[in-house]
Amino acid sequence: xxxxxxxxLNAYQPRVAQMLLNxxxxxxxSHAYIFEGPRGTKKLDAAFLFAKRILCSNPTLDQNPCGKxxxxxxxxxxxxxxVFLIKPEGEYIKKDQIKQMIGELAKxxxxxxxxxxxLDEAQRxxxxxxxxxxxxxxEPGLDIYAIxxxxxxxxxxxxxxxxxxxxxxxPIDKALIRAHLIEKKVPECLAVVIPEYTNxxxxxxxxxxxxxxxxxxxxxxxxxxxxxxPDKSMILRFxxxxxxxxxxxxxxxxxLTLMILYQKDLLNCKLRxxxxxxxxxxxxxxxxxxxxxxQQTIEENLEKMLTLKTRLKFNIIDSLxxxxxxxxxxxxxxxxx
Amino acid sequence: xxxxxxxxKKAGESMSYTALYRTYRPTDFNEVxxxxxxxxxxxxALKNNxxxxxxxxxxxxxxxxxxxxxxxxxxxxxxxxxxxxxxxDCPNCLGIQDGSISDIIEIDxxxxxxxxxxxxxxDKVKYLPGYVKYKVYIIDEVHMxxxxxxxxxxxxxxEPPAHVIFxxxxxxxxxxxxxxxxxxxxFDFKAITVKEIVEKLEEIVEKEHIEIDKDAIEQIAxxxxxxxxxxIGLLDQAYAYDPDVITIEDINQICGAVSFHRQLEIVSAxxxxxxxxxxxxMDELIVSGKEVSKxxxxxxxxxxxxxxxxxxxxxxxxxxxxxxxxxxxLTSTMSNQRLFFYLDIxxxxxxxxxxxxxxxxxxxxxxxxMTDKEPASESHLLEAIAELQTRVSELEKxxxxxxxxxxxxxAAQSESLENEVKSEPLSEEQNQEKTIIPKLENQTTEDxxxxxxxxxxxxxxxxxxxxxxxxxxxxxxxxxxxKNDLIERWNLIRKNNTSGNLTxxxxxxxxxxxxxxxxxxxxxxxxxxxxxxxxMKPSVKAIGKxxxxxxxxxxxxYIALPANVFQMIxxxxxxxxxxxxxxxxxxxxxxxxxxxxxxxDEESVTQTEQKVVTDAYSLFGxxxxxxK
Numbered sequence: 016x017x018x019x020x021x022x023x024l025n026a027y028q029p030r031v032a033q034m035l036l037n038x039x040x041x042x043x044x045s046h047a048y049i050f051e052g053p054r055g056t057k058k059l060d061a062a063f064l065f066a067k068r069i070l071c072s073n074p075t076l077d078q079n080p081c082g083k084x085x086x087x088x089x090x091x092x093x094x095x096x097x098v099f100l101i102k103p104e105g106e107y108i109k110k111d112q113i114k115q116m117i118g119e120l121a122k123x124x125x126x127x128x129x130x131x132x133x134l135d136e137a138q139r140x141x142x143x144x145x146x147x148x149x150x151x152x153x154e155p156g157l158d159i160y161a162i163x164x165x166x167x168x169x170x171x172x173x174x175x176x177x178x179x180x181x182x183x184x185x186p187i188d189k190a191l192i193r194a195h196l197i198e199k200k201v202p203e204c205l206a207v208v209i210p211e212y213t214n215x216x217x218x219x220x221x222x223x224x225x226x227x228x229x230x231x232x233x234x235x236x237x238x239x240x241x242x243x244x245p246d247k248s249m250i251l252r253f254x255x256x257x258x259x260x261x262x263x264x265x266x267x268x269x270x271l272t273l274m275i276l277y278q279k280d281l282l283n284c285k286l287r288x289x290x291x292x293x294x295x296x297x298x299x300x301x302x303x304x305x306x307x308x309x310q311q312t313i314e315e316n317l318e319k320m321l322t323l324k325t326r327l328k329f330n331i332i333d334s335l336x337x338x339x340x341x342x343x344x345x346x347x348x349x350x351x352x
Numbered sequence: 353x354x355x356x357x358x359x360x361k362k363a364g365e366s367m368s369y370t371a372l373y374r375t376y377r378p379t380d381f382n383e384v385x386x387x388x389x390x391x392x393x394x395x396x397a398l399k400n401n402x403x404x405x406x407x408x409x410x411x412x413x414x415x416x417x418x419x420x421x422x423x424x425x426x427x428x429x430x431x432x433x434x435x436x437x438x439x440x441d442c443p444n445c446l447g448i449q450d451g452s453i454s455d456i457i458e459i460d461x462x463x464x465x466x467x468x469x470x471x472x473x474x475d476k477v478k479y480l481p482g483y484v485k486y487k488v489y490i491i492d493e494v495h496m497x498x499x500x501x502x503x504x505x506x507x508x509x510x511e512p513p514a515h516v517i518f519x520x521x522x523x524x525x526x527x528x529x530x531x532x533x534x535x536x537x538x539f540d541f542k543a544i545t546v547k548e549i550v551e552k553l554e555e556i557v558e559k560e561h562i563e564i565d566k567d568a569i570e571q572i573a574x575x576x577x578x579x580x581x582x583x584i585g586l587l588d589q590a591y592a593y594d595p596d597v598i599t600i601e602d603i604n605q606i607c608g609a610v611s612f613h614r615q616l617e618i619v620s621a622x623x624x625x626x627x628x629x630x631x632x633x634m635d636e637l638i639v640s641g642k643e644v645s646k647x648x649x650x651x652x653x654x655x656x657x658x659x660x661x662x663x664x665x666x667x668x669x670x671x672x673x674x675x676x677x678x679x680x681x682l683t684s685t686m687s688n689q690r691l692f693f694y695l696d697i698x699x700x701x702x703x704x705x706x707x708x709x710x711x712x713x714x715x716x717x718x719x720x721x722m723t724d725k726e727p728a729s730e731s732h733l734l735e736a737i738a739e740l741q742t743r744v745s746e747l748e749k750x751x752x753x754x755x756x757x758x759x760x761x762x763a764a765q766s767e768s769l770e771n772e773v774k775s776e777p778l779s780e781e782q783n784q785e786k787t788i789i790p791k792l793e794n795q796t797t798e799d800x801x802x803x804x805x806x807x808x809x810x811x812x813x814x815x816x817x818x819x820x821x822x823x824x825x826x827x828x829x830x831x832x833x834x835k836n837d838l839i840e841r842w843n844l845i846r847k848n849n850t851s852g853n854l855t856x857x858x859x860x861x862x863x864x865x866x867x868x869x870x871x872x873x874x875x876x877x878x879x880x881x882x883x884x885x886x887x888m889k890p891s892v893k894a895i896g897k898x899x900x901x902x903x904x905x906x907x908x909x910y911i912a913l914p915a916n917v918f919q920m921i922x923x924x925x926x927x928x929x930x931x932x933x934x935x936x937x938x939x940x941x942x943x944x945x946x947x948x949x950x951x952x953d954e955e956s957v958t959q960t961e962q963k964v965v966t967d968a969y970s971l972f973g974x975x976x977x978x979x980k
């Protein structure tokens with residue numbers, strides 16, 4: 016789904032829409048932008064809208080692309096020769112990709128008119144690739160525009176950031192997604208949990224419909240419940256079911272996110288922030304668990320989980336990392352028994 | 353049709369706009385912001401015709417490396433050379449400026465990293481320049497060259513032909529081999545100071561006719577972190593964002609930064625140990641489009657400002673911050689220790705969240721840690737002591753007024769003392785009665801229906817075990833903070849009682865819920881009345897008290913009540929409280945399942961049992977198996 020005009024963008028990202036619109040109105044376009052914000056905040060869609068507006072041969076008076084001309088339609092179909100979309104090949108955007116693009120930009124355009132290149136997941140630029148981009152980014156030829164899209168802004172090179180205008184895409188209000196999910200007859204507890212994981216409507220609904228994801232969802236309270244019972248073991252149970260979790264990175268990430276949320280609930284319960292507890296149907300178990308551990312232990316374990324979540328992005332042995340984590344958790348609950 | 357053409361033409365105009373930071377690239381040394389130590393040296397070298405053949409410019413982004421390299425290239429080739437500054441008037445200067453003279457060769461080392469490209473460059477070096485005196489090679493981002501490429505450059509760099517000057521620019525000098533560095537004159541560019549950035553921005557603002565507040569300019573300079581390009585880029589963005597006057601709020605909005613007002617809000621929530629308020633404020637900020645990393649950075653900056661204000665006072669920095677009353681009030685309540693404690697946590701969080709894609713949780717955790725009283729106890733104590741000291745000294749200053757103000761609390765105190773005095777004989781009485789009451793009346797709770805029927809008849813009597821006075825006292829003198837504190841450390845009950853038969857009772861006690869506390873007396877509720885009866889048995893109660901003492905390191909007496917019974921009592925209490933009564937008297941406890949457990953023979957039975965067992969052990973050793 017792509018935006019038709021700036022009013023559509025305005026519904027999601029009013030600030031960004033206003034800034035872009037004003038730049039068009041005042042004819043002060045920057046030659047390089049960074050669109051940054053969490054997943055599902057419509058960054059790529061906004062980039063294509065921008066490209067359409069620049070290339071449209073017949074823009075409306077209120078700065079919207081017409082959507083009907085040859086250029087607009089070709090961008091919609093992703094076949095416009097003056098719009099380059101570069102995505103990571105495998106893990107990274109490689110230097111060869113960048114060099115090829117720079118070579119392309121150095122030549123005369125296939126078609127007359129401005130050219131736009133869009134780098135999706137710019138945080139995955141290898142450092143050589145990013146450096147190779149610097150000179151072109153600072154002083155591109157006439158009528159060349161760059162848009163870099165990223166969800167982890169801090170991972171970009173400082174030298175890249177300094178050459179571009181940064182547009183921050185705010186996360187979509189969780190309450191909206193929650194309301195949306197409840198409307199779709201998703202159970203309330205789930206509707207509270209899922210927005211913590213993703214910021215994207217479509218993805219949220221996809222998750223709520225996936226049976227595998229639901230199985231993982233039900234697993235969390237069960238696993239935690241075992242921490243309290245001396246004759247059961249979280250790790251052993253986890254070993255039984257882990258094949259369903261280590262299918263792909265998405266599931267692993269989902270599982271860990273849910274674990275983190277549950278752990279956070281324990282902390283909230285400990286601090287008596289009861290209104291902030293997400294796992295409301297499970298409140299009894301949470302209270303019971305929270306009573307058995309000190310606040311420090313909960314915090315330490317939460318931190319370990321967060322570190323693991325960061326590490327999951329790199330090449331680590333998932334099963335060992337999770338065993339380690341669960342062992343720590345169980346020890347935290349058991350030390351007094 | 354004409355209309356369309358106009359629109360197209362307008363669009364065409366928009367395309368030719370160049371970013372402000374490119375428009376305002378300095379054209380001679382005098383326009384360069386900061387870096388006086390470099391421009392002066394270079395000017396003198398130019399004037400005295402002592403130009404080196406290789407330079408290395410290093411420094412952070414946006415500090416003028418490429419700009420100065422270009423100015424230098426113009427100056428050496430200017431028709432009026434030797435001259436301090438390029439004239440920007442002669443054909444040479446103009447030609448270099450617009451890039452039409454091909455003797456100034458700018459190489460992007462990051463996209464030409466290989467040894468092949470450097471060999472090609474080396475081969476071309478020997479040819480004489482076409483138009484001007486010197487061929488100047490500006491190699492930008494030189495740190496990206498491969499090792500082979502660097503080595504291929506070494507000989508040429510050391511002894512180039514007389515008509516060649518190399519200028520290498522990089523942001524990461526540590527990646528440049530020492531053999532390269534030793535062959536160049538090295539210039540380290542410094543981050544540009546806020547003051548210099550402000551001056552430059554004001555100049556541009558005037559030329560471009562941009563309406564902007566002075567505060568906003570300063571804020572831009574602050575966020576640019578020493579990079580002039582960042583600063584001008586930000587100004588450009590702000591100008592595109594808001595057509596009228598640019599204010600500090602616009603800048604905060606664009607940067608996703610937090611306004612001072614909101615910072616103050618979060619910090620005072622943290623100072624009052626209210627993590628949930630701080631987190632709520634943070635959530636609001638995130639929804640309104642702020643970045644977590646920026647919030648964290650802003651808070652660090654805030655605490656730094658507090659530290660500076662506290663220890664250095666208002667000196668040269670005339671930030672408007674230091675004139676804010678709330679800020680000054682807040683500063684006075686925080687000790688250095690506490691500030692260091694906060695800064696440590698925030699710094700760690702900032703490091704961690706950089707690489708994470710769930711940064712919000714990190715900051716939340718940081719807030720919770722900052723508001724946790726336990727680890728901060730040292731600074732906590734110090735602050736408490738400091739506060740006490742000031743109060744003592746204040747009291748010392750007013751010697752006569754002492755009599756009257758104290759008399760009222762004294763009355764209250766005596767009253768509560770009386771209460772205690774009253775309650776003590778009572779318990780003694782209880783004790784006496786316990787011994788008097790015939791043993792047969794008291795049976796263990798595990799007994800059958802007959803006991804229950806008995807119980808219903810005798811349910812009036814339970815006041816001996818379950819004294820309502822105890823409950824009244826706890827509720828009337830209840831202390832919420834203490835209660836919360838105990839609940840927080842409730843898990844210590846099991847943790848600190850791991851020896852012998854304490855473990856069993858500790859786990860029972862821990863399963864209860866603490867509902868009220870008055871420092872030395874607490875009420876604990878349980879789901880079933882049976883447990884209560886067991887725990888209120890004097891022999892068990894002694895153990896229970898010991899357990900609580902072990903756990904919380906102070907003497908605590910308790911009463912165990914079924915949850916439903918306590919609910920009735922607390923309802924009654926609250927109703928009376930709402931009616932405005934104080935020192936509320938409550939009706940005695942009645943509950944069919946509770947029984948008077950003042951004392952019974954079970955204890956002696958177990959004692960004799962135990963004696964038999966120990967005797968058996970001493971006779972037969974480990975062969976003995978005890979069956980219950």
